[in-house]
Amino acid sequence: MKSDQAAITEHLVTLRDYIRWALSEFHRHQVYFGHGHVSAWDEACQLVLNAVDLPWDTDPVVLDARLTPAERLKVLGYVHQRAELRRPLPYITGEAWFMGLPFHVDERVLIPRSPIAELIDQGFEPWLRPGPVSRILDVCTGSGCIGIACAFAFPEAEVDLADISADALDVARRNISRHELDDRVRACQGDLYAAIGSERYDLIVSNPPYVDADDLASMPEEYGHEPALALGSGPDGLDVTRRILREAAEHLTEDGLLVVEVGNSEVHLMSSLPEVPLIWVELENGGNGVFVITAAELRAHCHLL
Structure with a gap:
């Protein structure tokens, strides 16, 4: 050599x-x-x-x-x-960029690449109700890139970054400090909403694990360096997403909004919840599998989730 x-x-x-x-x-x-x-x-x-x-x-x-x-x-x-x-x-x-912002990354977190960036850049219009946004939750935050980008997009908001992985939250905290947001952004450890107790939010955003078993087995070698916990989510990729949907209404304000990325598992979710009015966002910058749904619609269709 x-x-x-x-x-x-x-x-x-x-x-x-x-x-x-x-x-x-x-x-x-x-x-x-x-x-x-x-x-x-x-x-x-x-x-x-x-x-x-x-x-x-x-x-x-x-x-x-x-x-x-x-x-x-x-x-x-x-x-x-x-x-x-x-x-x-x-x-x-040791660095990745998301929405023009630098983030520290290592093998404890996914590399930022979510198409949710396009929605953040648009202020989640036209789906997010008008008016000030006081509280935002980023579930399955990983490096914290989505929640931190939301903190910049909504400078009046307090933002919670939730993840089950203590290792991931170590990275997220490093990024919170890097962007000098310790006064408005906090990292919370727990399994989905268990991380934040009974808190409610105007906006909940999530890029959860969503790769189905077949796709997980056939992914390029590069993905083997990313944490498996943040990629796979059961046979159809939706084990975590179903829980996010079922419990979201309890943590949204009356006029709050839920935004979730499920990537290629979009087809599985459409077929398993055909009567739930998920709005699938058309993304101009590429990507797929991002849906939005209001708190009111979640409550009206809770029996189907």
Whole structure:
């Protein structure tokens, strides 16, 4: 291995050289791009630039700069993790972006990628009732990215981040502090709503585990680095979502709103709850499987849940 490294570092000297080599390694090992980039070029650029402590939007003229021997070895280590170990890029760099905000991530949490970002950006219009939003709950929060983004979108609101995983909440707390939101955002440990007792919210948002058994068994290797607890949810992917739906009305204000992402398990939910008026959001920026339902509709159809 050391002789291979020596040969590579002897012949590859510039950032451009290492980006090209990373691309070749990605292709040779057939890596999967689904945790931040869909382009091999973008991912190779970010990986190499991050290894030498340069931002992703560095002036391209820098690509012809030569790397120090230590930097070359660090790039090799990053590429090894990404191409051979199939570790997602955000876990290598320790950072992912969601709605233009940076978040610390590691293998204790999912990598942020929820299409709920589009709804946050729109203030959940037209489904969220007009007026101020006082309290928001992010259930199955993981890194806290959705709840923290909501805190920025609704600066008057207090936000609770709930998760069953103490490890995930350690990451969420780090992100709360990173964004200086300790005065408005808190992390609460417990199984779904058990984390928050009898509290009620104007808005409950959740990206719960929703991968069904078949999809879980066939996912690319990269997903094996993410916590299994945050991915799979029974044969049809809806074990957790059904509980979120059944208990949500008890934790929403009279005119509150529930927003949940279920991804490809959308078809299972439609077929199992055909009479429940879930509104499936058409997402302009891609993605699928996000529904909204009001507290009033949840209460009117509680016998079906």
